[in-house]
Amino acid sequence: MTSLSDVADSDLRGIRDLDIDDVLAYVHRDLKRLPGYTELYKRYLRQRWDVYELDFSQDVVDWRERMTQEERDAFVGISAGFHHGERQVEVELPVFMLGGSEESKIYMSSQIEDEARHTVFFDRFYREVVGMPGDSVQDVLDASFEHVSETFVGPFGLLAYQADELRKDPEDPAARVRYGTTYFLWIEGVLALSVMKITLTYCRERGFLPGYYTGFTATCRDEARHVQFGMRFLRDSVQEDPRLLLQIHETLRTILAINGAASRRLALESLGWTPEEVRRLMIRQLHMKLTDVGIAIPPDIQDMVARIEPELAGG
Amino acid sequence: MRSFTPEWAQAARAAVDAGPTRDGKLPSYWNWIDRARAGYTAVWALGVRESGVYLVLTWKDGTCAAAELTSDPSAADYVLVASQATWDELRAGADPGRVVMYRQLRLERGDVLTFFRVIYFFIESLATLSRLET
Numbered sequence: 001m002t003s004l005s006d007v008a009d010s011d012l013r014g015i016r017d018l019d020i021d022d023v024l025a026y027v028h029r030d031l032k033r034l035p036g037y038t039e040l041y042k043r044y045l046r047q048r049w050d051v052y053e054l055d056f057s058q059d060v061v062d063w064r065e066r067m068t069q070e071e072r073d074a075f076v077g078i079s080a081g082f083h084h085g086e087r088q089v090e091v092e093l094p095v096f097m098l099g100g101s102e103e104s105k106i107y108m109s110s111q112i113e114d115e116a117r118h119t120v121f122f123d124r125f126y127r128e129v130v131g132m133p134g135d136s137v138q139d140v141l142d143a144s145f146e147h148v149s150e151t152f153v154g155p156f157g158l159l160a161y162q163a164d165e166l167r168k169d170p171e172d173p174a175a176r177v178r179y180g181t182t183y184f185l186w187i188e189g190v191l192a193l194s195v196m197k198i199t200l201t202y203c204r205e206r207g208f209l210p211g212y213y214t215g216f217t218a219t220c221r222d223e224a225r226h227v228q229f230g231m232r233f234l235r236d237s238v239q240e241d242p243r244l245l246l247q248i249h250e251t252l253r254t255i256l257a258i259n260g261a262a263s264r265r266l267a268l269e270s271l272g273w274t275p276e277e278v279r280r281l282m283i284r285q286l287h288m289k290l291t292d293v294g295i296a297i298p299p300d301i302q303d304m305v306a307r308i309e310p311e312l313a314g315g
Numbered sequence: 316m317r318s319f320t321p322e323w324a325q326a327a328r329a330a331v332d333a334g335p336t337r338d339g340k341l342p343s344y345w346n347w348i349d350r351a352r353a354g355y356t357a358v359w360a361l362g363v364r365e366s367g368v369y370l371v372l373t374w375k376d377g378t379c380a381a382a383e384l385t386s387d388p389s390a391a392d393y394v395l396v397a398s399q400a401t402w403d404e405l406r407a408g409a410d411p412g413r414v415v416m417y418r419q420l421r422l423e424r425g426d427v428l429t430f431f432r433v434i435y436f437f438i439e440s441l442a443t444l445s446r447l448e449t
Binding site: 088145146148153154156157158160161162163164178250251254257258260263264265 | 340341343344347348410412413415416417418421422427428429430431432434435438
């Protein structure tokens, strides 16, 4: 077990040796305390990494010679969501930055840069390792879209439409909380951390894809700041106006209503995961955020959470 | 048959009411679509930005009961607008899920959260009417 200070202080070379479970523990360590926006910005300045320092040469060998076709298909199927997802949040975040305190805006500038860097990370992985064609970032995104499942299309589409809604009045507290619930609680707090756990555990246990492991583990450490910012934003919003809790509930009702619609199956067993394990992972990720931040949910949403489908695995 | 003509509107109504061809996707996905559609009552207005023409589809208790063309979509619950280029892309086979995710079809009026509770039903309906021969 690595100390959590090692997680906080590692450079890119050191990150390669971290266990994803330690990084996930680091994500959740500060959820009860929830650091301020300026502290998170300072942490960003210390933890920023250079996506062009990643070396994918061994990943190419692993991909072509050591992984099976079934493993490659499952890996692309699950990671394609975040190839597009990173682009999607990079594009949709600026409108959220227009509202809130000056400290929030300064911090948010760092998260936008994080998301752009994560987009480049996936662009490099899909271009250099998976071998998807394209002269531009958009070309590679177009090539991988056919692998993006409804698990991602629904929530990322919802975020895009909520960004449009927020654009009309970036200071609207209710619209900000609805947007924040989709983005910080579900996309960052549940989907992203679940995909990280699944793919990075596979890489670590099999000893495959060291460039991906390094870059996505560094991405996971960035997610710690994103999730902590988001949970603080939601907690503070509800403390300031308890009626905003209803906006969180309505957004969760929508997200959980569209959960479970997966049009194709991913053979995640080939990556070492059963559908039931994925289901438990997603429920645990959601519960940890809600409990640590003190967001109460009514019985009907508790029932919806209990019925979460392991849709990452194809329902 | 040209798109966004009265003849096309009636063909679109019949096609989305019949629903998409159920091949190549998991049965559980179609079960989700069936649940979303069951009892669904709402009015969608799907417009072309340049011409200002809207196809208004009226869903009542899970049936697409009426279709009309109008330049005034104010009676619709959800007003969605795309450029002519996006409609052309859809007809040429663009993925409607991608069109939604990339916000090429904008929700200009209507509640975002309730609209998204049936989003895959909407996407499949959009796919169906986009594939009408024109």
